[in-house]
Amino acid sequence: MQHQWDEMHRTRKPTFVLCGEPQGDVLNLYVHGYSAFFNRQQLGSFKAQLAGIEGSTNLMLFWPAGHFLENLFAPFKDVLGAMLSGGNLGAATVGVGKAIAYFLDHYKSVEARVDEVARSLLPELASYLHGESLEVRRINLIGHSLGARILVKSLLASPETARELPLDNLLLMGGAICTSSPWDEVSAPLKGRVINCHSSKDWALAMKPDTERCIGRYAIPVTPALKAKVTNVHLATFDHAAYWPQLQTVVQYTDLLHERRGMIRSDQRSSEVRFAEEDAxxxxxxxxxxxxxxxxxxxxxxxxxxxxxxxxxxxxxxxxxxxxxxxxxxxxxxxxxxxxxxxxxxxxxxxxxxxxxxxxxxxxxxxxxxxxxxxxxxxxxxxxxxxxxxxxxxxxxxxxxxxxxxxxxxxxxxxxxxxxxxxxxxxxxxxxxxxxxxxxxxxxxxxxxxxxxxxxxxxxxxxxxxxxxxxxxxxxxxxxxxxxxxxxxxxxxxxxxxxxxxxxxxxxxxxxxxxxx
Known part of the structure; x- marks a missing residue:
């Protein structure tokens, strides 16, 4: 973990991290979002959590998503100290204003890397699987926040590679991408579905520094042509930070691994099963x-x-x-x-x-x-x-x-x-x-x-x-x-x-x- 942390931060190049031992021929690729890991310990804990998803081989794309705490408090340490110790309101206001400006600039700089990461993701995934001799029958793509945007853009950027890979489902959690994206093109190479987990309580996306109507807060518009390819899952109690801690719940609730007749194959469920599973x-x-x-x-x-x-x-x-x-x-x-x-x-x-x-x-x-x-x-x-x-x-x-x-x-x-x-x-x-x-x-x-x-x-x-x-x-x-x-x-x-x-x-x-x- 030390080597992967140092190497990614030195080269700023995304790297694949295998979480646990390979488990069968189903691969889950997880892509985190902005500000995911503040230190190596957090990365290690996240890797251990992914390793606990049973019934699949679990792989993570570790990319330079930064962290909003990077250099955020250091320039204003004196201001914060004064504020917490009863300092004047003017100093505190200046410090908060600078912190907000820093956050907006930092988020925009990370957001600008998304297209670059997306362009190379699927070709590099194919190369990684070949180099590691990992034979997989199905690949599920799971992304959170900007990670969801990376996955959507990767399918649009490399449609040929997407068709060559055995892609099954695309699970998007709190996705920071517009609802008006070309979902017919995104879903075309998938054998399964686009599953959009969204919540009206996702205030992080509501405060995102643009006017984008994100799928993490709203359902993807489902046209008749998309009805068989797109499923919207409203997780009413989730905020933006709830998805990773409750990943096991999301994986089971959406039946990502086809362990039961669940939401993905809704036409096969009885009314009683459907009603129970949709009781959020x-x-x-x-x-x-x-x-x-x-x-x-x-x-x-x-x-x-x-x-x-x-x-x-x-x-x-x-x-x-x-x-x-x-x-x-x-x-x-x-x-x-x-x-x-x-x-x-x-x-x-x-x-x-x-x-x-x-x-x-x-x-x-x-x-x-x-x-x-x-x-x-x-x-x-x-x-x-x-x-x-x-x-x-x-x-x-x-x-x-x-x-x-x-x-x-x-x-x-x-x-x-x-x-x-x-x-x-x-x-x-x-x-x-x-x-x-x-x-x-x-x-x-x-x-x-x-x-x-x-x-x-x-x-x-x-x-x-x-x-x-x-x-x-x-x-x-x-x-x-x-x-x-x-x-x-x-x-x-x-x-x-x-x-x-x-x-x-x-x-x-x-x-x-x-x-x-």
Whole structure:
């Protein structure tokens, strides 16, 4: 890794980095975007992450994408020091203005290299495969941000080489390229599809220094001629930095390696499978879930006599389908061919628990719905615990609160442990239940919730939603989502620490400033 880092920065020439040992005859080529690696350690961590994608040979194009921290703080170290130590606003404004100007110039200089890298990419890939004697049957191209632009332009720059290579799918994540690109020409040499992962929460692309309407924020316009070749995947919860940390989720969600009948071959899916896989607020979270979380959900849903799964199931797709079924009315499920979305499940649980919001329910953030459900159930749950269990539970909540306070907490630190739901009470409740096991936890909470439902709505129809099941499921899905958010925040904090150490900034002051944002 040391040699590859030094060689690329010395020659400024892209180089291929093999990530792990070759695994079969399917090759994934990953192309990173702007400002991907600040040091060799970050590059090494990324290489190790790619090596973990099983079922394929994983190759990365390491190209001179720079990093926005390069020489950014050094010229303004005194200004930053003065600003963090209470210096005057004028000095801080000048420093920020210079930093922004530097960033724009730096980004433009990196962007200017894209065409050069793209022109040589496919011919050099063919040469590399021949030189390394790597025989591949399919090649998937995966690019993020400017890496997506490089891949698109490489297909346009070398159409003949593209046709000679066994190119399968082109996966674009947060792509920094215009939606009006010639997608018919881009998709022509592919045996598979162009898969565009986009998100309206990608604010990095919204602030890109031009007026380009990027595919990372918007869907590619699909004409009748492109319908069989282009798939848009809306990852509603993703920001620009979410793709690499959740790469395994994206690869499985888009069925890049043809491991299941997934989004790429949509015509082969049943309506139930399609509905589950396209539930962006449920299926990606289950794909990212930990083994104990999947185990809890399986045991939870298997308690219902009408369940179509047993407690041993761990497949995210099967669990998603079953939860959606339990969230809907049996007869309505049969009529429409599938259950209901996770969003509707969460809203139904909120209504049944009598939770009120100021505005319309459909305008409330999903995370807020999950948090309020957790708060309500914590009250019910604690009332049902023995004194000994209540002490253990309170200790778990306090430990979770102490772990989170001071680092990107979205809640006031003065709030009690039972209401600070940014991964605190939510993690405490579900973590406590998970450790006890679903078999012992469900009777306690399930009966409490069922009793509450009877008080609210009278005797339920036998075909109605399984609220005692879906209520706890909302807790667990909320836990998974909050954990993913905290892990992403932790990575941001790691970057802050690296900057502090690299430029010898006042550590405690910087940390207090970051934590208060």
């Amino acid at each position: 607020e449920l299926f990606p979270a289950l794909v990212q879930a930990r083994p104990e979380e999947l185990k809890f959900l399986a045991e939870l849903m298997a308690q219902k006599r009408s369940a179509s799964i047993d407690a041993t199931v761990r497949e995210p797709l099967k669990l998603a389908i079953e939860l959606q079924r339990m969230g809907g009315d049996t007869f309505m499920n049969l009529a429409r061919g599938h259950g209901v979305s996770y969003r509707q499940i969460a809203e139904d649980v909120v209504q049944r628990l009598g939770i009120k919001f100021d505005g319309l329910l459909d305008s409330v953030e999903l995370a807020d719905l999950e948090a309020q459900v957790a708060e309500k159930l914590i009250e019910q749950y604690k009332d049902k615990l023995s004194n000994a269990d209540r002490q253990v539970f309170d200790a778990q909540l306090k430990a979770a609160a102490q772990k989170e306070q001071g680092l990107f907490s979205r809640f006031d630190v003065g709030r009690s442990a039972t209401t600070a739901l940014s991964g605190t009470a939510l993690a405490g409740l579900t973590g406590f239940i998970l450790r006890r096991g679903a078999a012992t936890a469900i009777p306690v909470v399930g009966q409490a919730v069922a009793a509450a439902m009877l008080l609210v709505s009278g005797v339920r129809a036998f075909s109605g939603p399984a609220y005692s099941i879906t209520t706890l499921a909302v807790l667990v899905i909320g836990l998974i989502r909050q954990r993913m958010e905290r892990e992403a925040m932790s990575q941001e904090m790691d970057l802050v620490v690296q900057v502090v150490e690299a430029f010898d900034l006042p550590r405690e002051t910087v940390m207090r400033t970051v934590a208060s944002d």
